[in-house]
Amino acid sequence: MAKNRLLRMDNIGIVVESLDTAVAFFTELGLTLEGRGNIEGEWAGRVTGLGNQHVEVAMMVTPDGHSRLELSRFIHPPIESDHRTAPVNALGYxxxxxxxxxxxxxxxxxxxxxxxxxxxxxxxxxxYRLCYMRGPEGILVGLAEEIGRK
Known part of the structure; x- marks a missing residue:
């Protein structure tokens, strides 16, 4: 019996309150807006378990084209909880x-x-030289500069 093989990671998703602010921040970081639109309906809720939902999404892509960040703003259902001010050692952060x-x-x-x-x-x-920064809405990003590879 053949094992299922992981092919790649397509994206990481972050739920935000202001899609415009988050897109501007990640654009400044160097990602490019690949697309923006609405996802809604019962079919989408079957994936997330939220039922009939309406979400505005923006897909950002890294300069090498290999990694994506999906920014989501939920219109319906309303936001359930807020983890933006949790410390970096919080479970699930x-x-x-x-x-x-x-x-x-x-x-x-x-x-x-x-x-x-x-x-x-x-x-x-x-x-490496490393740091953590909090962007809009408390989004935590790490920056890493490899030393000696310039």
Missing amino acids: LRAMFAVEDIDEMVARLLKHGAQLVGEVVQYEHS
């Missing part, structure tokens, strides 16, 4: 890590876009 060329330049750009540095930019051995 979501963080997406992005590789960048110049972490200092990226941090400066995102700070101007309303992001906040969670701790500080640190160096891990002789491999």
